[in-house]
Amino acid sequence: MGPVERISYEVxxxxxxxxxxxxxxxxxxxxxxxxxxxxxxxxxxxxDAARCAVLFAHGDHFTGGLDLAEVGPHVKAGGTLFPEGRVDPLGIVGRRVKKPVIMTAQGWCLTIGVELALAADIRLAAEGTRFSQLEVGRGIFPFGGATLRMPALTGWGNAMMVLLTGDVFDA
Incomplete structure (x- = not known):
């Protein structure tokens, strides 16, 4: 039996x-x-038969963020996160998805989870979902588009409060 895929895909x-x-x-x-x-x-x-995607998470939490022990050194060395010619789910570099994406979150939704939510067309959160763009507390830059999208979607003051403090917020 091979390794479990980290991303499931259902039709x-x-x-x-x-x-x-x-x-x-x-x-x-x-x-x-x-x-x-x-x-x-x-x-x-x-x-061509697909009209909408729902991005969701198995388990109690949407995401704890990036696995910094692995991703951090890769990014620092100038590595790319997504294969060339493939869709960038964050919509930052290269190919972008052309169809609607709905994101549903539960539990904790940290860092890249917030950035995926901001990149989605529609965002839904279960009661009690907690979000944080906590990179500032670690002295690193959020590179998935939050610094651009959050002010546009929530207003400058709200975005700065979250991006500059790393505070936890709810839906």
């Missing part, structure tokens, strides 16, 4: 369900998970 009529599937690690994104998410978004975008 339900014209809907594609893309699931974060690393619940034992609070769905923390390592390089494999980032690549698999890009592949799933590309598969959805290339599927």
């Amino acid at each position: 339900d009529g014209a809907i594609r369900r893309i699931g974060l599937n690393r619940a034992d690690k609070r769905n923390a994104f390592d390089l494999t998970m980032l690549r698999e998410l890009s592949e799933a978004f590309t598969r959805y975008d290339d599927d």
Whole structure:
């Protein structure tokens, strides 16, 4: 039996369900998970029968953020997060998804989870979901688009309060 895929992909009529599937690690994104998410978004975008994707997470939490022990050194060395020619789920570099994405969150939704929410067309959160863009507390820069999208969606003051403090907020 091979390793469990970190991203699940389900077909339900014209809907594609893309699931974060690393619940034992609070769905923390390592390089494999980032690549698999890009592949799933590309598969959805290339599927003529698909009309909408729902991005969700298996387990109690949407994501604990990036697996910094693995992703940090890769980014510092100038490595790319998503395969060339594939969809960038954050919509920052390269190919972007052309179809609607709905994101649902529960539990903790940290860092890249917030950035995926900001990149989605529609965002839904279960009662009690907690969000944080906590990079500032670690002295690192949020590179997934939050610094651009959050002010546009929430207003300058609200965005700065979250981005400059790393405070936890709810839906």
